[in-house]
Amino acid sequence: MELRNLITFINVAELGSFTKAADLLGYSQSTVSFQIKQLEDELGCLLFERINHTITLTERGHELISYAHQICALEEEFKENLKEDKTYSGHIHVVTPDSVCEEMLTAHYLDFHRKYPDISVRFTTGDSGVMLDMLDHNEADVIITLDHRLYNKDYIIAKEQQLPMHFVAASESKFEGLKGLSITDIINEPFVLTECGQGYRRVFDRELAKRSLEITPVLEIGRTDIITSLVAESNLISYLPDFVTKPLIKSGKLCYLDVCDMNIEIWKQLIYHKNKWMSKSLRTFIDYVKREEFSD
Amino acid sequence: MELRNLITFINVAELGSFTKAADLLGYSQSTVSFQIKQLEDELGCLLFERINHTITLTERGHELISYAHQICALEEEFKENLKEDKTYSGHIHVVTPDSVCEEMLTAHYLDFHRKYPDISVRFTTGDSGVMLDMLDHNEADVIITLDHRLYNKDYIIAKEQQLPMHFVAASESKFEGLKGLSITDIINEPFVLTECGQGYRRVFDRELAKRSLEITPVLEIGRTDIITSLVAESNLISYLPDFVTKPLIKSGKLCYLDVCDMNIEIWKQLIYHKNKWMSKSLRTFIDYVKREEFSD
DNA sequence: AATATCTATCGAAAAATTAGATGTAGAAGG
DNA sequence: CCTTCTACATCTAATTTTTCGATAGATATT
Numbered sequence: 138m139e140l141r142n143l144i145t146f147i148n149v150a151e152l153g154s155f156t157k158a159a160d161l162l163g164y165s166q167s168t169v170s171f172q173i174k175q176l177e178d179e180l181g182c183l184l185f186e187r188i189n190h191t192i193t194l195t196e197r198g199h200e201l202i203s204y205a206h207q208i209c210a211l212e213e214e215f216k217e218n219l220k221e222d223k224t225y226s227g228h229i230h231v232v233t234p235d236s237v238c239e240e241m242l243t244a245h246y247l248d249f250h251r252k253y254p255d256i257s258v259r260f261t262t263g264d265s266g267v268m269l270d271m272l273d274h275n276e277a278d279v280i281i282t283l284d285h286r287l288y289n290k291d292y293i294i295a296k297e298q299q300l301p302m303h304f305v306a307a308s309e310s311k312f313e314g315l316k317g318l319s320i321t322d323i324i325n326e327p328f329v330l331t332e333c334g335q336g337y338r339r340v341f342d343r344e345l346a347k348r349s350l351e352i353t354p355v356l357e358i359g360r361t362d363i364i365t366s367l368v369a370e371s372n373l374i375s376y377l378p379d380f381v382t383k384p385l386i387k388s389g390k391l392c393y394l395d396v397c398d399m400n401i402e403i404w405k406q407l408i409y410h411k412n413k414w415m416s417k418s419l420r421t422f423i424d425y426v427k428r429e430e431f432s433d
Numbered sequence: 434m435e436l437r438n439l440i441t442f443i444n445v446a447e448l449g450s451f452t453k454a455a456d457l458l459g460y461s462q463s464t465v466s467f468q469i470k471q472l473e474d475e476l477g478c479l480l481f482e483r484i485n486h487t488i489t490l491t492e493r494g495h496e497l498i499s500y501a502h503q504i505c506a507l508e509e510e511f512k513e514n515l516k517e518d519k520t521y522s523g524h525i526h527v528v529t530p531d532s533v534c535e536e537m538l539t540a541h542y543l544d545f546h547r548k549y550p551d552i553s554v555r556f557t558t559g560d561s562g563v564m565l566d567m568l569d570h571n572e573a574d575v576i577i578t579l580d581h582r583l584y585n586k587d588y589i590i591a592k593e594q595q596l597p598m599h600f601v602a603a604s605e606s607k608f609e610g611l612k613g614l615s616i617t618d619i620i621n622e623p624f625v626l627t628e629c630g631q632g633y634r635r636v637f638d639r640e641l642a643k644r645s646l647e648i649t650p651v652l653e654i655g656r657t658d659i660i661t662s663l664v665a666e667s668n669l670i671s672y673l674p675d676f677v678t679k680p681l682i683k684s685g686k687l688c689y690l691d692v693c694d695m696n697i698e699i700w701k702q703l704i705y706h707k708n709k710w711m712s713k714s715l716r717t718f719i720d721y722v723k724r725e726e727f728s729d
Numbered sequence: 730a731a732t733a734t735c736t737a738t739c740g741a742a743a744a745a746t747t748a749g750a751t752g753t754a755g756a757a758g759g
Numbered sequence: 760c761c762t763t764c765t766a767c768a769t770c771t772a773a774t775t776t777t778t779c780g781a782t783a784g785a786t787a788t789t
Contacts, residue, residue, distance in 0.1 A: 138436060138508055139435045139436050139437065140434060140435050140436055141435060141746090154766075154767095155766075155767060155768095156765080156766060156767080164747075164748085165747065165748045165749070166748095166766080166767075166768095167747075167748065167749075167750095167767090167768080167769080167770090168746075168747050168748070169767095170767065170768060170769085171746075171747080171769095172746090172747095174768090175746095180512070180515060181515070182515060182710075183710040186571055186708055186709060186710050187708055187766095187767065187768085188568075188569065188570070188571040188706055188708050188709075189569050189570065189571075189754075189755055189756090189766095190753095190754070190755060190756085190765075190766040190767060191570065191571065191755095191766085192766090192767085193571050195710040195712065196523050196710075196712045196714075197515065197710075197712075200511070200514060201511065204507055204508070204510070204511040207507050208504050208507050208508065211500055211503055211504050211507075212434055212500070212504065214500070215496070215497065215500040216476070218496060219476060219477070219478060219493065226492075227492050272484075273484065273485050273786090274484070274485065274487065275482055275484040275485075275487060275489050410484055412482055412483055412484045413482060413484070414478075414479040414482050414491040414492075414493075416491065416492045416493075418492075437777095450735080450736095451735075451736060451737095452734080452735060452736080460778075460779090461778065461779050461780070462735080462736075462737095462779095463736090463737080463738080463739090463778080463779065463780075463781090464777075464778050464779070465736095466736065466737060466738085467737095467738095467777075467778080468777090470737090471777095483735095483736065483737090485735095485785080485786060485787090486734075486735040486736060486785070486786060486787085487735085487786095488735095488736085569755090
């Protein structure tokens with residue numbers, strides 16, 4: 138039983154004529170005869186009585202009419218739904234590094250939620266490797282990496298920007314105000330860094346390795362908010378993206394160290410898989426993040 | 434959008450795999466790919482995300498799942514309905530001569546209704562010509578004729594029997610008890626007959642015409658119950674089938690005249706059109722009439 | 730590193746749908 | 760009464776659609 142036949146059947150029944158239905162539907166009359174016969178054969182019952190070139194619905198025919206209408210109505214309803222582009226109702230899974238997660242949630246989430254209350258967003262944190270794996274397994278809809286600038290034909294970079302990074306210390310630090318520092322000047326100071334696998338930490342280590350240098354931090358921890366507050370109240374040094382340190386820099390609790398010979402490129406990238414179906418919700422979310430999160 | 438594709442789609446979604454759905458449905462894998470693509474093209478949206486050989490329903494896909502289930506459920510429900518052979522619910526239109534109508538309704542209808550309370554029967558009366566016309570235009574489901582024995586390849590004679598006919602008079606008639614009467618003995622008596630067009634009346638007239646005889650009845654009326662009661666209380670004579678006169682013959686109010694030279698064949702026939710769809714109700718009704726109405 | 734698994738795609742084969750011509754029979758109109 | 764028109768069934772042939780089988784590309788598994 139195919140929809141094509143049901144539609145023909147409905148038209149025949151309404152017009153009371155094979156010929157008229159054929160004209161209306163753009164079929165030849167023999168095709169309509171065939172389609173109805175096909176239905177009758179499949180169902181094993183007569184749908185129309187043919188007596189002297191006049192057709193009359195049988196009881197079974199009457200019953201089918203009602204079902205056929207319901208079925209066609211469902212089909213049309215669905216197609217209408219498609220056109221309407223729907224209210225946002227999707228679930229979106231975003232994965233970011235810890236620091237970005239915190240920043241986004243405190244700075245932007247409430248505003249986003251106010252604007253699009255029906256989009257449900259799930260935030261998860263992970264390091265770059267995990268995040269890319271999740272993209273590959275369609276477990277994350279979109280991710281934000283803080284890492285070297287990465288490119289892969291399977292991914293779409295919705296937006297990217299280079300992140301300024303600085304070595305930071307407490308404002309009363311012995312390094313404050315000193316110009317033209319070298320990495321070797323501070324390499325032996327006590328460091329607090331993010332965990333090893335994490336994006337920019339890895340880039341940092343690799344960059345040091347190039348110069349045959351190495352840092353063994355006195356503390357490793359993923360939570361950058363904790364790092365900054367520790368640094369602000371001690372003689373510890375860290376290496377962090379500006380967006381993390383900005384509040385304490387502004388309030389004068391932290392200061393940048395003027396280290397000239399470590400120019401590390403760290404990129405913040407908003408990435409999704411090229412085969413990802415863009416639901417309206419996802420599109421909206423990504424556009425919002427491009428606008429607000431990558432504004433500065 | 435054809436049902437075939439929807440069924441495939443449902444299976445793919447449930448099994449989470451094109452290949453498994455193909456195996457289950459007996460298609461090749463490429464066919465399943467093609468069918469899903471066909472749906473996606475028609476709807477203009479992706480139904481599955483394909484990321485690294487793993488498929489995941491998109492939002493649109495999820496929506497379609499729900500509609501597809503409803504549509505398939507309707508189809509199956511209808512087919513189930515067909516199998517169940519349904520409770521009787523049909524309307525049946527029966528057309529008979531006046532006399533048969535009266536006889537059937539008084540003798541059998543209540544019993545039939547008690548046995549099959551859900552079959553709604555509509556009785557109409559008409560003469561043979563009208564009745565056959567109604568069969569030809571599918572306006573009557575089944576008819577009963579009292580006429581010469583008729584045959585036509587378009588009709589199906591469900592049951593037939595020859596009807597004994599007699600000339601009848603009141604029991605005190607001057608003809609009572611006389612043996613070996615000829616038609617010429619009574620031809621000039623006052624007759625009451627059914628109306629001209631009516632089945633057995635026409636046969637009767639034709640038979641007389643063969644012998645160059647003619648009767649001009651003093652009264653013509655379709656209602657045979659009236660004819661019999663008039664005859665019983667007068668010197669009128671009539672020519673009627675036995676089933677009409679039986680009650681008054683039994684009660685001794687009427688008597689048969691022993692006319693030997695008028696052997697008219699009148700047949701009672703239960704007829705429907707060969708293209709008539711036999712609903713269960715109609716089948717039941719016809720079987721009942723064959724059994725009860727043609728019993729003697 | 731080799732094997733197995735999964736989907737996309739392509740061309741060929743098979744099957745289904747469709748159209749056109751013809752037949753039959755009643756309806757309509759002169 | 761005869762002709763014309765209309766309506767549906769049926770047959771054949773053409774066309775379109777569906778299906779399969781083989782292959783490719785890429786990942787997962789062992």
